[in-house]
Amino acid sequence: MSNIVISEKTKDSLLNFLKKNPSSDLVTTYLFFLEQQFHIQPVILLKEKKIYQNLESAISHLEKLGLLWRETEINIHFQKASVDSETKKIYICPFTGKVFGDNTHQNPQDAIYDWVSNCPENTEFSNGVRSKRFFISEDPAVIKSYITAQKTPVKKTVYSSMLSGKLYNSKNAILDDFNKTQVKPIPLTQVPRQNRFQIEDSFLAFIQENLQEDKLASFTDSLRADPTLEKYAEKWLEEESTFSEES
Numbered sequence: 574m575s576n577i578v579i580s581e582k583t584k585d586s587l588l589n590f591l592k593k594n595p596s597s598d599l600v601t602t603y604l605f606f607l608e609q610q611f612h613i614q615p616v617i618l619l620k621e622k623k624i625y626q627n628l629e630s631a632i633s634h635l636e637k638l639g640l641l642w643r644e645t646e647i648n649i650h651f652q653k654a655s656v657d658s659e660t661k662k663i664y665i666c667p668f669t670g671k672v673f674g675d676n677t678h679q680n681p682q683d684a685i686y687d688w689v690s691n692c693p694e695n696t697e698f699s700n701g702v703r704s705k706r707f708f709i710s711e712d713p714a715v716i717k718s719y720i721t722a723q724k725t726p727v728k729k730t731v732y733s734s735m736l737s738g739k740l741y742n743s744k745n746a747i748l749d750d751f752n753k754t755q756v757k758p759i760p761l762t763q764v765p766r767q768n769r770f771q772i773e774d775s776f777l778a779f780i781q782e783n784l785q786e787d788k789l790a791s792f793t794d795s796l797r798a799d800p801t802l803e804k805y806a807e808k809w810l811e812e813e814s815t816f817s818e819e820s
Contacts, residue, residue, distance in 0.1 A: 599809040608761035616756040626776040656719040665708040668694040714742030
């Protein structure tokens, strides 16, 4: 069995990790090594309560299922004092383009509910009651569209987040918000120990494949062959020997 090859950069990271965590056990140290060696950056997809190997794999998963965004159109019609340069959040009627700003209306959410409930152009009914559907956006680019005066209503293609329901001017804006609000980083050393979240199948397979006894032994041998890391590997072997004798 050949030893695992540890790059110099990863070796430096390992040494720093072990100096800061001198009581770290073999499995935890090995998981840290895998994270560094393979550039793994696990993230928790909060709404799905699932852990992915990295942000890219989480985004790819949602894109394939059509669960990240959808393209939609909004009406834009200039209305004096509805939106200004201080507006941070807007509520939009999807049927007319009527908009209420968070700083130009005292209760913009109540106002949009009242508006869509009585909007003549709203022909969507459920059990005989008009739909209360409306859009929300905090994207500065979308808000800016409503500040520029329009002589006649115009349509604009925007993107609706499937996770938050908010509107964004571009797909990149949705991805930025997704990164900030929908995912949370988690160290690989903590992934196998947690029980609150499911591990995505391909990521789980990667962990199981690498947490084999022979690979742990190979990793230990590689550390024993390095003068700066040898003492940590010897400690694990001594602990294993003591445990075996006690058993």
